[in-house]
Amino acid sequence: MSVAxxxxxxxxxxxxxxxxxxxxxxxxxxxxxxASTQTHRFAAAYPERFFNLGVAEQDLMGTAAGLxxxxxxxxASTFAMFATGRAWEQIRQTIAYGNLNVKIVASHGGVTVGxxxxxxxALEDLALMRVLPNMAVLVPADGPETxxxxxWAAAYQGxxxxxxxxxxxxVIYGGDYRFQLGRGSxxxxxxxxxxxxxxxxxxxxLDAARDLAAAGVSARVLNxxxxxxxxWELVVDSAxxxxxxxxxxxxMISGGLGSAVAEVLSEHCPAPLRRxxxxxxxxxxxxxxxxxxxxxxxxxxxKAAALKVMEAKAxxxxxxxxxxxxxxxx
Amino acid sequence: MTASPDVAQLQEIARITRLDIIEMLHxxxxxxxxxxxxxxxxxVALFFGHLRRRDEDPCWPGRDRFILSKGHAAxxxxxxxxxxxxxxxxxxxxxxxxxxxxxxxxxSGCTPGVEIPTGSLGQGLSVANGLALALRxxxxxxxxxxxxxxxxxQEGQIWEAAMTAAHYRLDNLTAILDxxxxxxxxxxxxxxxxxxxxxxxxxxxWHTREVNGHSIPELLAAxxxxxxxxGRPTMVLAHTVKGKGxxxxxxxxxxxxxxxxEEEYRQALKELGGR
Numbered sequence: 001m002s003v004a005x006x007x008x009x010x011x012x013x014x015x016x017x018x019x020x021x022x023x024x025x026x027x028x029x030x031x032x033x034x035a036s037t038q039t040h041r042f043a044a045a046y047p048e049r050f051f052n053l054g055v056a057e058q059d060l061m062g063t064a065a066g067l068x069x070x071x072x073x074x075x076a077s078t079f080a081m082f083a084t085g086r087a088w089e090q091i092r093q094t095i096a097y098g099n100l101n102v103k104i105v106a107s108h109g110g111v112t113v114g115x116x117x118x119x120x121x122a123l124e125d126l127a128l129m130r131v132l133p134n135m136a137v138l139v140p141a142d143g144p145e146t147x148x149x150x151x152w153a154a155a156y157q158g159x160x161x162x163x164x165x166x167x168x169x170x171v172i173y174g175g176d177y178r179f180q181l182g183r184g185s186x187x188x189x190x191x192x193x194x195x196x197x198x199x200x201x202x203x204x205x206l207d208a209a210r211d212l213a214a215a216g217v218s219a220r221v222l223n224x225x226x227x228x229x230x231x232w233e234l235v236v237d238s239a240x241x242x243x244x245x246x247x248x249x250x251x252m253i254s255g256g257l258g259s260a261v262a263e264v265l266s267e268h269c270p271a272p273l274r275r276x277x278x279x280x281x282x283x284x285x286x287x288x289x290x291x292x293x294x295x296x297x298x299x300x301x302x303k304a305a306a307l308k309v310m311e312a313k314a315x316x317x318x319x320x321x322x323x324x325x326x327x328x329x330x
Numbered sequence: 331m332t333a334s335p336d337v338a339q340l341q342e343i344a345r346i347t348r349l350d351i352i353e354m355l356h357x358x359x360x361x362x363x364x365x366x367x368x369x370x371x372x373x374v375a376l377f378f379g380h381l382r383r384r385d386e387d388p389c390w391p392g393r394d395r396f397i398l399s400k401g402h403a404a405x406x407x408x409x410x411x412x413x414x415x416x417x418x419x420x421x422x423x424x425x426x427x428x429x430x431x432x433x434x435x436x437x438s439g440c441t442p443g444v445e446i447p448t449g450s451l452g453q454g455l456s457v458a459n460g461l462a463l464a465l466r467x468x469x470x471x472x473x474x475x476x477x478x479x480x481x482x483x484q485e486g487q488i489w490e491a492a493m494t495a496a497h498y499r500l501d502n503l504t505a506i507l508d509x510x511x512x513x514x515x516x517x518x519x520x521x522x523x524x525x526x527x528x529x530x531x532x533x534x535x536w537h538t539r540e541v542n543g544h545s546i547p548e549l550l551a552a553x554x555x556x557x558x559x560x561g562r563p564t565m566v567l568a569h570t571v572k573g574k575g576x577x578x579x580x581x582x583x584x585x586x587x588x589x590x591x592e593e594e595y596r597q598a599l600k601e602l603g604g605r
Contacts, residue, residue, distance in 0.1 A: 027467070051463065051498070059456045059490035066460020069395075069446060071468060074460070090487070093450040094457060098438055100446075 005171045008164040008199075009107040011146040013038025016075060019154050020046045026154060027067055029053060029076045031060045037077035037107040037164075057082045061090040061102075068100040073154055079113075080106035080122035080163050088128050095159050096132040102160075103153045109139070109163040110250030111278070111295055112200060112288035121283035122163075126198075127255020129161040130228050136160045136181060137228035141202035144173040145225060152179045165200055165250075167288055172202065172223070184231035186238075190220035193306045193313075194238040194245045198224050198257045201248035201276070204292075207299035212306055219306060227257060232264045239271040244313040246274050246305045250297060253277035272312035274305040335379035340546045343413065344374040345602060348575045350409035350422055352598045355589040358426040361434070364572040364585040365479060366406040368510040368543070372568055373403075373410045375549035376475060376506070388416055388443060394472045395461055397445055399454020400479030400508060401435040402587070408432050408441070416443035452485025454478065455505060459494050462503040462563075473502045473557060481513030484522045489534070495563040496535030503563040504556040505536075508543060510572035512583050531565040543568030576601050 019026050020042055027049045034040040034052065043050035051067075053060040057078055064076040076083070083106040084091070095102045106125065113121045129137045138153075138160065140146040146164065153160040172187065187202070188209050197205035202223045209219040220242055222234060239245050245265065249257040258275030265271050278295055292298055347370050355361040377383075381394040398407050405425065412419045417431060424430035431440045435449025445461075448454055458476035465472050482488065495503055507527070515521050524530075531538045537559045541548040549568065556564030572586070573579030576598040579590075590598055 025468075027463075049467070053490070053494060054497075056487075056490035056494070058453075058487040059459075059494055062453050062456020062487065062491065063460035063463070063494060065446065066457040066462070067464045068460070069457065070461045070464020072464045089450060090453055090456075093448075094446060094453055097447045 005143050005168065007166060007168045008140045008143065008146040009038045009166065011143040012105055012150055012164050013041040015147045015150040016042045017045045019151065020049065023073055023154060025071060026073045026075070027051065029060055029064050029074055031055060031057050031078040031082065033078050036079070037105070039075070039077045057086040058090045061087040062094055064102045065094040065098065065100050068102045073101060073103070075103045075105055077105050077107065079120060080109040080125040081120055084122065084125040084128040084161070092132055096134045099134045100159060101157055103162070104160070105150065105162045105164060107164045108166050110165060110200065111283045111291040111297070112165060112167045112250065113283070114166070114288040114291065115285050117285035118283040123252050123278045123283060124255065125163060126227055126249070126251050126257070127259070130255065130260065134159055135228065136226070138162045139199040139225055139227060140164065141197070141199055141223050141225055142169050142172045144171060144175055144177045145179065148177050148179040149225070152181070156181070163199065167200065169200060170203055182226055182229040182231055184222050184224040184226060184234045186220065186234070187223055188219065188221040190218040191242060192218045192244070193310050194220045194222060194242045195248065195302060195306060196222040196224050196235070196238070196245060196257065196261060197248040198227060200250050201297065204297065204299045204302055205248055208302035208306065211299060211303050217306065217310070224257060224261070227260060230260050230264060232268065235261055235264045236269045239265055239269045244272045244306070244309040246276060246302055246309055248276040248297070248302050251277055253279055272309045272316065274309045276302050276305050335550060337546050340374055340379050343378055344371050344546070346605070347374055347406065347409045347413065349599065349602050349605060351405045352576070352590060352595060352602070354405050354409065354422050354425045356595045357423050358589060360426060360589050361405050362402040362587050363579060363589065364512065364582070365400060365508065365510065366403045367574045367576070367579060368570040368572045369400070369403045369477060369508045370406050370574065371544045371546060372477060372506055372508060372549060373406050375546045376553065377410050377414060379546065379550050380553040381475065382472060385415060392470060392472055395445055395474045397454045397458050397461070397474070397476040398436055398448055399476050400451065400482050401448030403477070404432070404434065404436050407436060411441070411443040414443070417441070451479065451482040452487040455488055455491035456494070458503055458505065459491055459498070459500060462500040463498060466502055473504065476503070476505050478505055478507045480507060480509045480511065480518055480524060481521070483507065483524060492531065492534040492536065499561050500563045501560050504553065504566060505563065506566045506568055508570050509567055510570045512572045512581065512586065514583070514586050516583055528567050531567070536563050536565040538565045538567060540567045540569065543570035544574055
């Protein structure tokens with residue numbers, strides 16, 4: 001893994017400018033946060049195709065829907081909290097129900113928003129978007145994946161939600177990475193436990209796998225960046241092979257990745273599961289790194305969860321037997 | 331746009347449209363009567379006397395667009411679309427039934443001619459703005475029309491969108507407000523005051539014209555005027571009567587969302603003059 005390069009939001013902003021050259025009908029919208037979401041880059045390059053709606057997220061989503069209806073490819077951006085929280089019903093009624101070609105790319109997902117605190121830290125956005133029919137829900141783990149997803153979204157016909165983050169993250173993928181809807185990726189093979197992450201937490205999963213390897217545990221690491229539709233075959237295959245699963249997300253453990261994986265496992269391949277995520281509590285102000293530690297979102301937390309879920313597997317007598325519960329406290 | 335619409339002919343279409351609405355709701359056993367009848371003349375004047383469209387090509391890219399933001403007036407909208415040939419008239423009488431192409435509120439996935447799903451109030455003006463921006467960007471000369479309810483403008487999003495339309499100088503947009511003065515729980519002035527409504531739209535930067543929403547000539551004149559306004563959007567504030575056309579339904583809040591019973595149905599047919 002290379003050193004930190006840049007945040008997924010910055011890669012989004014840069015990719016949008018490239019796409020503006022390729023798609024004359026691509027437009028961008030924002031709600032007074034263009035410097036933070038990085039749509040200001042597009043605004044500078046294509047001022048006639050950029051629309052700032054002011055502090056009005058409901059109108060932002062409705063206007064994006066109308067632009068799509070008129071044959072444009074709108075990318076609508078604001079903070080994940082306001083996009084999915086303030087304007088959820090606008091997204092549901094007009095964009096998802098209407099199956100319109102709107103791309104919502106929302107930044108500042110998770111506690112790593114940092115100092116702005118609980119009001120600005122979206123810990124529910126993935127749950128809110130995942131319940132909407134027609135909506136694809138994506139969370140890139142690094143710059144190249146962001147670029148691939150945003151390029152894919154521009155070419156795809158239909159509503160898409162992409163969550164980007166504030167923090168700079170290390171690079172996992174090469175420039176040739178291609179995103180496929182409904183597909184996750186195996187970042188590391190392993191036999192004893194599966195660590196399935198999303199977004200920033202994919203990096204923590206990789207770090208945890210390295211630490212586990214030092215302790216003699218072989219972990220398979222998944223990036224389930226396409227949360228909806230979820231790559232359920234990969235989840236089932238991983239559970240069947242390793243017999244124990246840990247999910248990790250910078251989001252509530254209810255409604256997001258942990259829930260999605262629990263749903264698949266309980267229906268198709270019951271296996272011990274532990275979910276690393278935010279446990280029914282709001283965010284706080286602080287430095288991002290400190291917040292990740294405070295909320296139990298570090299490689300050490302994932303490693304601890306892996307060891308616990310492997311104990312459950314051992315108690316149940318091996319790989320394929322029914323055991324454990326999806327939930328509980330850590 | 332029709333060169334000079336025959337007003338008497340449009341009035342006759344409006345009368346028949348009202349008969350269709352009564353029939354649809356009576357057969358369906360539910361639906362929004364009052365707001366459909368208040369909006370009937372507006373929709374007829376717009377679709378049969380003003381909108382740029384081609385009968386033989388409903389999806390003609392150069393067409394003017396319409397969004398029914400007050401989605402509960404779906405029966406009136408469906409009756410007009412059927413008369414325009416978007417689907418067979420018999421479909422009208424499947425309204426609200428399982429498997430029907432005519433959902434309780436407009437669903438673009440089910441009904442030919444419907445541009446976007448509506449029914450959750452307050453959202454259509456934002457969509458109309460986006461559509462107007464898209465049409466302007468693509469160089470199409472077409473206009474966007476959106477019909478709002480008066481109770482609906484209690485939604486905050488309407489005023490967000492009102493600012494947006496003026497800010498982006500959307501002179502290819504006309505909004506029509508069906509000012510029937512009633513909402514589900516009673517008179518708008520008792521539930522949540524709206525006045526001074528015309529002054530509000532003026533203050534938000536809209537060219538605002540008040541008309542009798544049951545006068546086809548006044549409506550047509552306001553639509554024509556709006557199409558000529560440069561640099562700002564147009565609001566046609568149409569004063570209407572909820573339940574217009576049938577005395578027992580007029581200005582009665584109980585008929586907001588109630589279908590006529592047998593006796594009311596017969597009286598409505600009688601008052602509207604039959605087919």
